[in-house]
Amino acid sequence: MNIIVPMAGIGSRLRPHTLTIPKPLTLIAGKPIVQRLVEDIVKVIDQEVEEIAFVIGPTFPKDTEEKLMTIARDMGAKGKVSVQEQALGTAHAIQCAKDTLEGPCVVAFADTLFKADFTLDGESDGAIWVKQVEEPSAYGVVKLHDGIITDFVEKPDEFISDLAIIGIYYIKNGEVLREEIQYLLDNNIKDKGEFQLTNALENMKQKGLKFVPGQVTEWMDCGNKEVTVDTNSKILQFASQENENLISKSVTLNNSSIIEPCYIGENVELNDSVIGPNVSLGDNSIVENSKIVNSLIQTNTIIKNVTLKQAMIGNNAYFDGEFKSVSIGDYSVLK
Structure with a gap:
């Protein structure tokens, strides 16, 4: 199992704290956000992690790579760090670590933390973690039929579904996702001005691949000061229980x-x-x-x-x- 963590955003909503430290390296209950994210993924997936690839931004501090490599080593995995030189969308960010898209992979964007009780369906080609939300127009969403995802829609203008994609994906065959993203890049296929992961997943679904939803019990944001403080409180409560x-x-x-x-x-x-x-x-x-x-x-x-x-x-x-x-x-x- 490989894990890719796109984390190149500058975290503008959390300024001034992100002026000197990237948001994913902000400490929550004593650990960087990205470390807690990876630890939670490993608990849910319950498989050995061979490689963790982090995708960072071009202006990140010089010691960022060293910190991320330490997180990977602590998880018993090989670490890699790639740079997304331009903010061209979620699919583009993942493709910056395309060499890690091999075999079973998890892609997890380092914007949020989560808690889930979920067992992977060995018969499916992938799983997309989702959470019911009140205002789905701000998110990528999925539609379901008989427990299978039938549609991926990026920030719908009209109501499609209230099941928001939280930014964590399991792909059974990473090479297939790599090919679909490369197709988007080669043909300049954008949605809302960027290369979107949901478009690549939709193409995979159209070719017969089956995706199932992974429900989360908690989805905790780290976008601005107020919600980050609330997330810290929740993580402390979970950590105490554990x-x-x-x-x-x-x-x-x-x-x-x-x-x-x-x-x-x-x-x-x-x-x-x-x-x-x-x-x-x-x-x-x-x-x-x-x-x-x-x-x-x-x-x-x-x-x-x-x-x-x-x-x-x-x-x-x-x-x-x-x-x-x-x-x-x-x-x-x-x-």
Whole structure:
């Protein structure tokens, strides 16, 4: 089994946090979003992963490749990193890692996290994970008949279906998908100005391949500050239920308490503070005389004299003040 993770988007809705760190490498409950995504895929697929290919953007930081290769190695897989030089659509992004499209493959776009209880149908040619949504016009959607996908439609102007594609796909034969995407590129076949994966899947279906839906129980967005903080809270709750080790033994507590679930990183110092529930606090951070709930705070950050709720604070930040709901990027200072 191979996994391809297109993640070349700049994450503009999550600025200022994505000005210095790509969104998929933003820490959620102590792990990068893309790492949690890959881990969840492996749990659902329950197969050995041989190779993980990441497709990044041309402006990503120099250390991005090293971080992604480490994630692949930790999963026991070979890692590859490709660059999508131009944002030409989902199909184009996948084709940037076309050498990995061999045999059984999972394609997972690093925009969201999910929870699913799903067993692959060995008789089908692929599976598309979907979730029922209220406004399907913002998504690619599928239509079903007797449990089989009959249509793929990209962001329909009129109601077609409310089953939105969440961005995770299983393809039994990666070479077939590679050929169909190449056909789109060679013939300049675009939809809404871009090369769309749904068009390649529709062509495969027209040739007789059978796709089934994979239902998810949770679909968690990381698009902007508000939903990313909410996703952090949900991941903390899931991780706690699964007995994931969330609080480092190196935490220093001085007249302070932690209300779980929380992620507290290495060498964190808490003075006269209450942390939690649903807080992630990154490595080497210091919190003094503060109360923090439902918040996502990255590494090497100092926080003093605040009451925070629904906050997101970047790396190497310093915050001393009376603000209550904030979104502070890396290296920011508020006194």
